[in-house]
Amino acid sequence: MARLTKARPAKSRPSSRRRKREKASGTKVILRKLGTVQQVSTKLREDSYLSPERRRIPFTV
Amino acid sequence: MSEYGVASSGYRVLPYSKENLVALFLAGAFHARDEYVRRKPQLAYLHDYCLQSKTKSLVYEEQYVDRHFSEDYGGYYVRCFGQYPKRCSRIHLFSSALDKRAFDRILGTKPDSDLSFVSREHYQGFIVVKPLPETVVGRSCLAPPLSQSNGVYPTLTPQRANLFGIDLSLSSLPFQEQDHEVAACATSALWSVLHGTARLFEHAVLSPLEITRIALSTLPLFGRALPNDGLDIYQMAGVVRHVGLEADVIDATERYLLQACAYAYLRGKVPVLLGIDFNFDRNKRPELHAVALTGYRIGASKPKPTLQTKFRLSATKIDRLYAHDDGVGPFSPIDFGPNNQIVTSWKDSKGQRAKAQPGQLLIPLYPQIRTPFLSIFEAILWFDYLIELLRLHRGLPLTSRLEWDIFLIEVANLKREVIADPSIAPEPKRRLLTKSLPKFLWRAAGSVAGVRKFDFLFDATDLLQGRKLVESIPYDRALGKALATELNRVDYSSSVQNQLSKTLIQHCQTAI
Numbered sequence: 298m299a300r301l302t303k304a305r306p307a308k309s310r311p312s313s314r315r316r317k318r319e320k321a322s323g324t325k326v327i328l329r330k331l332g333t334v335q336q337v338s339t340k341l342r343e344d345s346y347l348s349p350e351r352r353r354i355p356f357t358v
Numbered sequence: 359m360s361e362y363g364v365a366s367s368g369y370r371v372l373p374y375s376k377e378n379l380v381a382l383f384l385a386g387a388f389h390a391r392d393e394y395v396r397r398k399p400q401l402a403y404l405h406d407y408c409l410q411s412k413t414k415s416l417v418y419e420e421q422y423v424d425r426h427f428s429e430d431y432g433g434y435y436v437r438c439f440g441q442y443p444k445r446c447s448r449i450h451l452f453s454s455a456l457d458k459r460a461f462d463r464i465l466g467t468k469p470d471s472d473l474s475f476v477s478r479e480h481y482q483g484f485i486v487v488k489p490l491p492e493t494v495v496g497r498s499c500l501a502p503p504l505s506q507s508n509g510v511y512p513t514l515t516p517q518r519a520n521l522f523g524i525d526l527s528l529s530s531l532p533f534q535e536q537d538h539e540v541a542a543c544a545t546s547a548l549w550s551v552l553h554g555t556a557r558l559f560e561h562a563v564l565s566p567l568e569i570t571r572i573a574l575s576t577l578p579l580f581g582r583a584l585p586n587d588g589l590d591i592y593q594m595a596g597v598v599r600h601v602g603l604e605a606d607v608i609d610a611t612e613r614y615l616l617q618a619c620a621y622a623y624l625r626g627k628v629p630v631l632l633g634i635d636f637n638f639d640r641n642k643r644p645e646l647h648a649v650a651l652t653g654y655r656i657g658a659s660k661p662k663p664t665l666q667t668k669f670r671l672s673a674t675k676i677d678r679l680y681a682h683d684d685g686v687g688p689f690s691p692i693d694f695g696p697n698n699q700i701v702t703s704w705k706d707s708k709g710q711r712a713k714a715q716p717g718q719l720l721i722p723l724y725p726q727i728r729t730p731f732l733s734i735f736e737a738i739l740w741f742d743y744l745i746e747l748l749r750l751h752r753g754l755p756l757t758s759r760l761e762w763d764i765f766l767i768e769v770a771n772l773k774r775e776v777i778a779d780p781s782i783a784p785e786p787k788r789r790l791l792t793k794s795l796p797k798f799l800w801r802a803a804g805s806v807a808g809v810r811k812f813d814f815l816f817d818a819t820d821l822l823q824g825r826k827l828v829e830s831i832p833y834d835r836a837l838g839k840a841l842a843t844e845l846n847r848v849d850y851s852s853s854v855q856n857q858l859s860k861t862l863i864q865h866c867q868t869a870i
Contacts (some may be wrong), residue, residue: 299554304429323751324848327744331853334743337665338412345619345732347591349716356544356633357588358647358685 369522370418371458376405379449382418386447386487387494388763400495400535404485408451408776411482412627415456417521424486426497428566435545441536443489450521454480458491465522484519486534493537493600502653502680502689505692509680509689511653512628515557519762531629531652534566541566544589545573545649547631547686548597550650551722554629559724561601572600575708586647591718594631599720606721606730613698614664614674616716618764620651621673622731623721626766626798633718634700637849644715649681652689661761667743671764672763724864726819727798728825731766734800737858738762742804744854744863747842748844755840760804760811767793768816776831781810786832795828796820811837814862827861841857 374379383395395401416800424446435442454475462475464470473479486496499517514529532553536546556563564572573593574583581587581712587628595605610616610632614629629650636645657677661670679692683703690703704712742762750844766773776782776790794820804812813831820826832838845867851860 305759307626316421320752326751327395327747327850328848328853331740331850332745333856334667334740335668337669337739337743341732341736341739344612345610345615347607351609351717352591352607354549354644354646355588356542356646356648358543358636358645 359723368420368862369461371455371456371461372414372416373455374413374416374417374451375748377499378416379405379408379642382416382447383487383494385418385420386449386489387491388443388489389491390494391491393495394492398495398619398741399685404495407500407503407687409692409739410647411451411452411501412504413451414454415452415536415691417450417452417456419448422446422447422486424497426489426534426565427486427488430537433567433571434540444736446489447654447655448519449485450519451482451484451500452480453482456853464524468591470509470585472667473731475557476521476524476526481528483517483528483530485685488537490537493535493539495533495535498533498688499528500688501528501530502758506655506680506691507691509655509678510624510655511689512624512627513554513652515554523581529651531688533650533682533684535599535684535861537566539585540570542570543684544594545569545812547682548589548594548651550652550682550695551629551631551720552598552601552648554627555603555722556601558591558627559603559722561603561646562658563613564597564601569597572597577717591633591720594648594720598720601722602723603722605728606719608719608721608732610716610719611698613694613716614662614671614701616719617673617676617734618671619719619731620679621676622735622765623649625653626768627722628721628766631718631720631722632679632716633720634716635703635716636712636714638713638715647683647685647714649683649690649692649843651681653680654678655680666737667746669739669742669758670759670761671836672761690863725800728822729764729800729816729818729820731764733773733822734764734802737862738764738802738804738814740854740856740859741862744850744859745804745841748841749839752844752846755837756811758806763801763803763805765801767799767801769799772799772801772815780841781833785857791836793829799828816858825861826858827865830865838866842868849859 385431427446431444456475483500485498488494502511514531517530519526536542571587571740573589576596577593598605620630632649632651634647654676655678656675658675669821680689681692682688683690686703693701695701699713700716701711702714706712749756796817797817799816800815800816810833815829816826819829851863854860
């Protein structure tokens with residue numbers, strides 16, 4: 298019996314090349330995003346630094 | 359003193375009431391005005407404390423020699439023209455209903471006398487009353503209030519008292535109010551903090567006068583040394599160095615830093631001095647006040663995502679700090695308000711709790727604790743973000759973001775925790791328990807939904823250029839294996855600008 302509807306192509310697994318590409322792009326994203334932590338490190342140091350002017354104020358209350 | 363009917367035997371036993379507490383303060387003070395004592399914020403706080411702690415009885419020792427007041431007396435008060443008494447008195451608090459007859463029986467050494475009235479479970483501590491006209495609250499060792507049972511107070515140390523031959527003990531940290539003579543708030547806060555570190559790091563305990571004198575001997579203030587009007591952070595750090603410790607000072611204006619640093623050291627049993635500013639007007643002079651942080655309360659269920667990487671730090675679950683605040687009392691709550699503000703237990707002109715800006719944290723440390731908390735925090739920040747990126751982009755088997763618990767720990771306490779932890783496999787547990795480790799360590803434990811995933815131990819005594827990482831505790835073998843595979847596949851450490859974090863990555867390539 299002839300098929301009335303066109304058969305949908307079966308969902309194939311991503312090609313090995315595509316998988317490699319995705320893998321590489323995931324890695325690239327990670328390497329790029331890791332660079333942003335440097336700003337966070339800098340902020341941490343800046344936030345925790347007590348300025349010399351504030352060190353000289355006596356606690357009097 | 360006799361006008362208040364102090365018994366000739368030198369003690370009184372009274373049921374608790376505010377009137378009786380006031381009467382005993384007036385009995386111990388010298389030429390104090392009744393209305394002044396009644397209006398003291400410390401007395402109001404102590405009354406609340408007694409109500410919350412269900413105090414039932416007060417025992418008053420008419421004559422008590424307090425070592426710290428004696429030092430201050432010999433160096434300062436004795437040289438006044440007027441004759442101030444040199445002996446203090448002491449009020450003991452009990453949750454049991456004691457009366458004079460029962461107490462007489464105990465002192466009468468009758469074999470059938472019931473000592474359970476004065477047992478440890480009923481003893482709530484003592485308050486030394488100084489023989490001064492106004493600043494009468496002397497060395498006070500009280501248990502945390504019963505109403506604050508959800509508070510955590512790692513800084514408490516065993517305190518003992520001997521009441522007419524009866525040994526009494528409790529866990530506390532000494533508190534006293536500033537006397538505006540030999541001590542301002544900075545001296546009082548530092549005095550409490552150094553009581554905690556004296557036990558932990560084994561150094562001498564200084565009296566308020568000794569603290570002020572040492573502070574001013576190295577860096578004199580503009581103006582008078584005594585009566586003392588206050589110390590700055592350099593002078594306080596000088597006192598810390600004088601007792602053989604080192605002082606770490608950081609700016610804790612940002613809430614995450616206040617929570618993170620306070621927790622990291624308090625959990626390690628180190629009391630911390632916090633500077634706060636009551637003045638919000640930049641055009642006016644700062645109104646700096648110092649308190650001794652003694653504990654915290656974990657109130658939130660989830661940590662607040664912190665910094666740009668949305669770091670999850672357990673310490674950000676703290677919703678309340680507890681402080682020995684000499685203007686209020688021991689274990690007084692400090693809550694968090696909007697815009698990095700804190701809500702103190704001071705009362706403003708409207709009778710509301712006064713807001714303030716947190717400022718400096720001064721942490722007295724054993725000199726061999728060379729690695730500061732912030733360097734561990736920073737390394738974990740890098741490592742955590744890498745793990746999170748691997749989870750999102752490389753399918754690392756973690757169901758959600760890691761939460762990190764970072765704190766200082768003494769090796770004996772670490773091993774106590776490890777031996778009692780059923781989630782550690784027998785072989786690594788044995789290895790860890792028998793391993794020679796430094797006396798102080800930084801512990802960074804990463805978990806998901808309360809289940810431990812990573813646990814790193816760093817040598818807190820290592821050189822700044824040292825490797826620091828001494829051990830890790832495996833909890834999730836599959837995760838460790840997946841992480842090692844990924845870290846061996848790509849050299850992520852080349853993008854990491856933190857040496858200690860690189861060490862962690864290198865370690866995870868093989869060990870976990």
